[in-house]
Amino acid sequence: MTRIYTPWRLIFVTLTLFVFVMPPAWLFLSSLKSQQEIFQWPPTIFPAQPTLQNFIDTVSRAKFLVFFRNSAVVSVLSAFLSVTISVMAGYALAKFRFKGDTLFFLLIMSSLMVPLQIVMIPVFLVLRDLNLLDTLAGIIIAPAATPTGVFLMRQYITNIPDSLLEAARLDGTPEWRILWRIIVPLAIPAIGTLLAFNLVWRWNDYLWPFLIISDQDKWTVQVALANTVGRFGINWPRLLSMSVLSVLPVLVMFTALQRMLMSGLMAGATKE
Amino acid sequence: MTAVTLEDGRSALGPHPVPKGLRGSLASLGWPYLLMLPTMALLITFTLYPLVQGLFMAFFKRGVVVVPQVPSTLPQYIGLENFVGLLSNADFQNSLLKTVLFVVIAVPLNIVVSLALALLLSPQTKLFAVVRTIVFFPSMISLLIIGVAWRWLFGLNNGLVNYLLSLVGIAPVPWLEQDTMAQVAVVIAWVWAQAGFNMMIFIAGLTAISIDYYEAASIDGTSKWRQFTHITLPLLKPTLAVVLVLSSIEAFKVYELVVSLTGGGPGKATVYLIQTIYDTAFQKPMQAGVAAAQSMVLFIILLLLTIFQLRVSRGEK
Numbered sequence: 001m002t003r004i005y006t007p008w009r010l011i012f013v014t015l016t017l018f019v020f021v022m023p024p025a026w027l028f029l030s031s032l033k034s035q036q037e038i039f040q041w042p043p044t045i046f047p048a049q050p051t052l053q054n055f056i057d058t059v060s061r062a063k064f065l066v067f068f069r070n071s072a073v074v075s076v077l078s079a080f081l082s083v084t085i086s087v088m089a090g091y092a093l094a095k096f097r098f099k100g101d102t103l104f105f106l107l108i109m110s111s112l113m114v115p116l117q118i119v120m121i122p123v124f125l126v127l128r129d130l131n132l133l134d135t136l137a138g139i140i141i142a143p144a145a146t147p148t149g150v151f152l153m154r155q156y157i158t159n160i161p162d163s164l165l166e167a168a169r170l171d172g173t174p175e176w177r178i179l180w181r182i183i184v185p186l187a188i189p190a191i192g193t194l195l196a197f198n199l200v201w202r203w204n205d206y207l208w209p210f211l212i213i214s215d216q217d218k219w220t221v222q223v224a225l226a227n228t229v230g231r232f233g234i235n236w237p238r239l240l241s242m243s244v245l246s247v248l249p250v251l252v253m254f255t256a257l258q259r260m261l262m263s264g265l266m267a268g269a270t271k272e
Numbered sequence: 273m274t275a276v277t278l279e280d281g282r283s284a285l286g287p288h289p290v291p292k293g294l295r296g297s298l299a300s301l302g303w304p305y306l307l308m309l310p311t312m313a314l315l316i317t318f319t320l321y322p323l324v325q326g327l328f329m330a331f332f333k334r335g336v337v338v339v340p341q342v343p344s345t346l347p348q349y350i351g352l353e354n355f356v357g358l359l360s361n362a363d364f365q366n367s368l369l370k371t372v373l374f375v376v377i378a379v380p381l382n383i384v385v386s387l388a389l390a391l392l393l394s395p396q397t398k399l400f401a402v403v404r405t406i407v408f409f410p411s412m413i414s415l416l417i418i419g420v421a422w423r424w425l426f427g428l429n430n431g432l433v434n435y436l437l438s439l440v441g442i443a444p445v446p447w448l449e450q451d452t453m454a455q456v457a458v459v460i461a462w463v464w465a466q467a468g469f470n471m472m473i474f475i476a477g478l479t480a481i482s483i484d485y486y487e488a489a490s491i492d493g494t495s496k497w498r499q500f501t502h503i504t505l506p507l508l509k510p511t512l513a514v515v516l517v518l519s520s521i522e523a524f525k526v527y528e529l530v531v532s533l534t535g536g537g538p539g540k541a542t543v544y545l546i547q548t549i550y551d552t553a554f555q556k557p558m559q560a561g562v563a564a565a566q567s568m569v570l571f572i573i574l575l576l577l578t579i580f581q582l583r584v585s586r587g588e589k
Contacts, residue, residue: 004395012392013403020407023421023464026432030424039430042438085310092307104308111319113578117525117546118567121336121553121560122322122329128337130317145314175303204414206528225416229423229532236424243420247413254412258405261412262472 024247031055031240038236054241063216064224064242071203071220071246074139079198082144083191090153091183095165105154112147116207124211138212139220143205149194156190157183189260196257200250221246323571329564330354336553336560347561354565364566366540367548370455374544375523378459382519383512386467390474391504404475408468415465419532422461423448426533451541454534458542461533462526470515477511478504510585517581521574545570 030038031054033047058064092098093105116123123142124133132138160183168178184191206222213219219227225246228239254261331354334347358364389407393400410418425433426447434444447457485503494502505512527546530536536543543551545566553563 004397009392013400016389016392016407017403019464020410020468022432023418023425024409024413026425027421041430041435043430043432043435085314088307089311092304096304096307098304101304104312107320108311108315111315113574114319114323114571115521115525115574117527117549118571118574119319119322119326120550121563121567122325123318124336125325126317126322141314142318145311145318147315150311179307200412204412204416206414206416206531222414222416225420226531229420229535239420240424243417247417250412251409254409262405262408 027240028244031237031244035237038240054237055245058238058241058245061238063219064245066217067219067221067224068245070136070218071222072249074136074209074220075199075202078140078144078202079195081140082146082149082198082202083195085145086149086153086194087157087184087187087191088179089150090155091157091179093150093154094157095160095162095183108147108150116143116211120207120211127212132212134213134215134218136218139205139209142212143202143208146198149198152190152194153187156187160186192257193260193263196253196261199253200261203250326564326567326571329561330568332561333558334561335558350561354561355568357562358565358569361562363540363552364548367543367545368569370541370543371524371526371545374455374459374526375520378462378523378526379516379519381459382463382466382470382523383515385463386470386515387474387508389467389471390478391500393471394475394478404468404471408472410465410467411469413465415528416532418461418465419529422457422464423533426457448534449538451538454538454541458526458530458533462523462529465529466519466522470519473515473518474508474511477508481507513581513584517577520577524570524573524577 029045029047032050032052033044034049034051034053037044037048089104089108093101127133127138127142130138132142164182164186165178168182173181204222205220206226209220209223210226213223221242225239225242228235228242329347331349331351332347333350333353335345337345338347339345393404393407425431428434428444428446428449431447433447437443437445445453447453481504485507486499489499489503525546526544530542530544530547534542536547549563549566549570552559552566
């Protein structure tokens, strides 16, 4: 084996660290500076007098906590809904043979090719016809079915031995109990990964709420952020502190579930 | 895998044999359909039906909202006129051209950067695991916020990037104030955001290559570079194809990042396809059909990319 820690490699690793740590770190450090210090030239790297004033200003703005709550409600409910229906569909495709199963699978996979960006106008009309415009329910329900989720669950559930299911069926266990008491507990690792991913996706989502919501009381954090970035005269202290606050939940989750998220990605990427 | 004999005497081979007694009761016959129902209902309502509807819209002159009581809002069939119109639609052509240029520059750059990161950080040590996590983290942040972070870094008179450049004697760069530089800025921020995700896919591909090849090559005295071009790259081809297609599709959809980084500016320098489609549909009267035609063009591009990926991955197997 060749040596791993060669000087060149360490130099490049240091460079990599700088490039990837700097942008978020700079965002964070700047958000702790006073209004004057933020725009000071030459800039200070570390805030001379760290202050939470920007955060206090942002949070005390009447609506910010509402946006935060909307985002939280939407991501939690949508993630749970998405995982639930993905487990159901994944289980059906993994363990049952039924008329049209291949067609279902192909339809689900082909919807991978139809991102929201391509069908924005008709989706907008569908949402309007279903009275889902300007409702949080719209942002929760509309994006819940994901081909990725179904595919991940199908792959995982396929590996659960059939003998377990057959034994339960011989005992006369009702089908819904088999799903709930055998499949779900055994698929917990995959369910956890998918749930974590969904929470992050839905928290970060901008396009769906942007399309669905216009009433300010129903804005999510991302919509509020996009509206704070005007083309002229950005309120930087507010924007920086809002950005930091909106990344915070993702950072906490990522730190806690980092291994799960990264290995889940590998499984999804390599099993194709 | 054992074959299971069904009650009707047929035998079900294959990877998922039908469990015994499943077809016995009518109740369980409907069970798999019940399980499929929510996913299929949502996919049809919010993806597949809208796709068909969008295809129809592309052949009509209409606005977004149609009110049956108001005759002037009723859709008018105009055949291929919306598509023909795209040939002389300067806004659309500019943004298509800019998007293609963006894809052609950002995607290869992204592949080079993420492959380099993968090679650099693939050794399974604790230190590198931490660095990998840090590099991966941006792909968990919303693109809007990545746009905010880089807009702040790229500030003309107060940005950190220009400050660092000034330390080595380079005059302030108008990152977001000048057309070309703004496009460069979008590429940089986009690659920064995507690199960690693709690095992980590359690392998965790299670890699948047997170490034996490299050991044999080392014994033969083959140089590192030749090992890379003659062993790593050829064996990494399927992974490269996946990353190429995934990241091209991502790149064609570039939008959120631009919203917060440049707002499409300066002028219209960084208005890409998605923004053009949206603006056409929602900010101009009676142009929804045109926007639908634009969407179809993008759909065909994505379709071709996906078919290409399927071809390549099937060819490898």
